[in-house]
Amino acid sequence: MKVVLKVSGMTCVNCAKAIELSLRKLKGVEEVKVSFELGRVVVGYKEELLSLEQIKEAIESLGYRVEGVRGKDRSLEVLAFCWLASLGIMLFMFFHWGLYLQALLSLGVQVVGGYSFYRSAWHALRSRVGNMDLLVVLGSTSALIYSFLALAGFLSGEPFFETSAFLITFVRTGKYIEEWVRSRALRSLKELFNLQTIRVKVLKGEREELKRVDELFVGDLMILRSGDMVPVDCRIVEGQLELDESFITGESMPVKRSSGELVLSGSLVVSGFAKARVEKTFKNSYANLLVSLVESALSQKPKVQRIGDRVSHYFVQFVVLLSLFVFTAWYVFTGDVRHAINFSLAVLVVSCPCAFGIAVPLAVVMGLLRAYKKGLLIKNPSVFEQRLDVLIFDKTGTLTEGKPELVDYRLYEPKALELACAMAETSNHPYSLAIRRFCQQRGIKGFKLQECKETPGEGVRCGELFLGRANGQAHAYLMRGDKRLAEFFFEDKLREGVEELVKYLKRKGVRLYMLTGDSPERAKEVAQRLSIDQYIARAKPEDKLRVVQELQSQGLRVGVVGDGINDAPALSKADLSFAVGSGTDIAKRVGDVVLLRGVESLVDFFELKDRTLRRIKQNLFWAFLYNVLFIPIAGGLLYHQGIYLKPEYAGLLMALSSLSVVMNSLR
Template sequence: MKSTLRVEGMTCVNCARTIELTLRKMGGVKDVNVSFELGRVYVEYDENLIDLDSIRQVIEGLGYKVVEYEVKNKDKEILVLCSILSFAIMGLMFYHSPWSHLLQMVFAGIVQVVGGYKFYRSAWGSLKAGVGNMDLLVSLGSTSAYLYSVLATFGLLSGSPFFETSAFLITFVRLGKFIEDKVKERAVKDLKLLFGLQTSKVRVLEKGQEVFVDLWSVFKGDLVVVKSGEMVPVDLVVKEGSAEVDESLITGESVPVIKREGQTVLSGSLVVTGRIVGEVQKPANQSYVFMLIRLVEETLKKKPRVHLLADRVSHYFVQFVVSLALVVFVLWLWKTGNLQKAVEFSLAVLVVSCPCAFGIAVPLATTVGLLRCYKRGLLVKNPEVFERIPKVDMVLFDKTGTLTQQTPRVVSLQTFSEDALELAYSIANNSNHPYSKAIAEYCESLGLKPKSFEGCKEMAGVGVLCGEYFLGRSEDGRVVLKEGDRVLAVFDFETSIDPKAKEAVDFLKAKGLRVLMLTGDSCDRAQKIAQEVGIEEYHCRLLPEEKLSLLEGYQKQGFRCAYVGDGINDAPVMSRADVAIAVGSAADFTKRVCDVVLLGGVGSLSYLFELSQATYRRIKQNLFWAFVYNTLAIPIGAGLLSSYGLYLKPEFAGLLMAVSSLSVVLNSVRSL
């Protein structure tokens, strides 16, 4: 059983790690993935051994909250309260009266309880799981400052109280997290829109009347009514009316298209103007938008190798910082005998360190990259493409359906048998090849009916064999229908070049990449297409295994190869490519063996390469900043430069830590 839970209270990637490691230890839990960016826990478990309520209880026992719906976030109100009280404490510092310190203690105590509650709750959960997180550092720092100040107020410790440190520490960290969450919320708003596309109610036509029914009670063959301003809830074929439809969430194209009777409208499309009555093609759980949501969730669960490395660094970083803070405390106390100074420097070390910057450096940049791809009609199945594409130095194209339009057109044919076309139609229905689809469409336009064939075998790159009948390429490259050695029909096709193919090839060549074309078509046709799109190197009349052999040969020479094909007929070679890119329609993207599907055609290849390079560059920038920040900030916080007048008060260390995390967020979400 697989379930998705929405979880509140995760403040850094180590919170996600705490939940993940704890759930993995539970009997009956098969797999767990936690998305800190989206606040979701994806869990697969055995219903016979454990139930979902038990999993919820464990998560909440760690200090997080499992919610069934969006709840009003009170972070803003709490931040305002903490800010008012913190500045009030600062003002009271100038009043030298007996009650001033007591009032500061009360105000700081309120900040500790109200503002620090979520940090304490998360820190306690991380301790129970044996995984330290950022909240543990904040909790240790603010609590130590508050307790020291309380003891100093009552004369139990030497030195002056500094309640403003504990209060401003929590306030500044909450301020940084508030801004960070707002920026991330803007970055993932398109994904939240995607998750909200599936309405719970659908308007269907029953006995001529429009009635609302539950989405999950709609089945294939039902008639659904969609009006202006409404989202299409399930995949439909228009049976009545016409409408102007915005498919930007599907193809990335912002210009609306007209949908008329007989045309397919995919779920997730928005009816801008008009009204359509459509016949349901698939139930809701098989519709395009449902499958897209599943794809997005599955993709976000995957962690690139660089992400796993960052996770390991942030995990051990907290342990290192706590140990270092203890060492700093002991050394300063031994060197100066000043307890207050030793406490302040050790607190600064605790707070200024930022494991969160390491933790979000990779996942946030990757998530933003994924969402920008989805907006442009690029369905990323493997997030490692952002790491692999910048390293690609060779791109190999398939011809048919990639550099040319998806479906060729039958322009002439010769038949040598009365039932040749009917036979060809019947056999073509057993193949996914573009030429087979073209034959099927041509025969359907003539009003022919296909027969049922059993035991048909599609031979990749060759044709379809149904008993004694064969539909496929002849030795001269033409498509023929044969019965044994007897030719029953010969088909000629016209394939038009994708209007953006040359632009894509020119872009890749301008980037210094080596571009080739591999095709099973005749050499004459291959040469013609290659010349039109500007490809100098091409290989023709290739079987799928020969394409694979060529690819592996280039890889042995040291090339990192991206292969661009249709993802169905090129499955063997695409499965071995360093990056596999499929050009296909939204209707069948789940069938394609690839890392990315280009719904908008090969023209969007340039955007994919540019976005991948920008995303990978930002991942490296984020990790570099996190490393440099901690390398410089920790020594300053420890007081190594205090003799030169350079040191950090704990509250400003908290502000600097928040700024560090925020800088990673802003770098990740900025435009290309």
């Protein structure tokens, strides 16, 4: 049994790790996948050993919220209480009995606002995974205990209840804003993941019934209206729709679909009304395929992310030890326990392991989301790290349209064109199809011919008439005996945007190769038009594989662009592979990236790759710089120069640090 749960409250990779470790301890759990970026937990388990309620309780016990388990999310109300109580503490500083009121309000903030931190920190300790909540709890609790001891007269100095309260308040504020911003940015991706949970209207006779998506069967008749997300692949039988397909094809403008046309799941109905018959169940629909691709991509971590995860994991232990060292140093050398506590608390809460934990994965998720919106299906996020020295292109169907067009002809006898149109009707050769399209576009009707026979590799013969291709040439002849009646010239046109793509790649310093099974003449023509110096004609799949291996043996990073089927060996061996595919066949495509909109979208890929890698480096640099800069200040290194951090302001800085990484990833 596999269940998908929506979980809120996860802020970084350590939160996800705590949930995963806790669930894996449950008897009967076979598989756990946790994505803090999407707030999603996938659990595979044995129903005879474990119940869904037990799984939900395990997650809830860590301080996270499983949708549907508890009632309304009250995080905003809790945050409002924290702010009112914290401001009240500042106000009561001027009253005679103010300290006792401050103590009461501070305790209230600690209980109401800090409860989720305490629960998360406790289970993080039990799971032996340090997280940001543990640092917040240590800091706020220490401040509160010191203040109560000072109030009771056990310690000299003034209590600072505002530190404990504002620390919780500032951190909660940062987390709330961060969650809101991230949720808004990832809304379209979450909607796709939540397709399986929606209900759709299905016609049963004259009645409309609400059904869950997993209850739909092939042949069911759905009702689609404005605002609906299409949950399964279906075909319109009545009506017309205007659809936003941007998330599944990258097409930015709405498209119209009418009776008889296929509608892919994941499309959003902008306007219109239609009845549509289910073509595929959700399990086999395009949207579920996308979900599987995203899940697969998120489960594979780039090398730089694995480094960030390790830093985040050990960072908490380092900070706790550093805080103890700061306390000891200040107390030993000054004898001032208040200063020692203040500086050690500031070190605890200013440190931000979350900045390291979210620096890479959030940038990667946003890169994946932007890629899907541009018609780029990325199966492995490590592509964002890959550099390329050489890019090898297939020709037919990749650089060219893949179907020849009739671009010119010469007639040496009247009615020769009509004869050619008639003979082309009896053949499915690409040149015959091109002649047929030409004739249909111009309304030319051919003669009715009898006793026509097509010989593979030669042409079509109808009595003494013969229509065939000239050897190795992109043109064909119509003959009567030895007499030439007409000559036809064809061209496999370059795909739109290919010339700009080649120029772009050359500017980036990428060496280009073209390998094709076509004739040397045609290969040379296309290579010259695109200014590709290296090309090989009549290349078989094993030849393409050999070229990839030879280039790699020279220490070069090699990419391959092909159709994903005939080029499978070369694509599999390449360091980075691109398969040109369509919305209906991407499941069988080999390749790290599927180009739904054609090879011209490679420009989008490289720009997105550079942008994502730039964001990752910026995030990691900022996380490192922030901690290197503010931890010494928090520890009192510049105190004698009049520069220091109160613990509550250290907490605010920590929240802002995490938020800045989120904002940088989303922009």
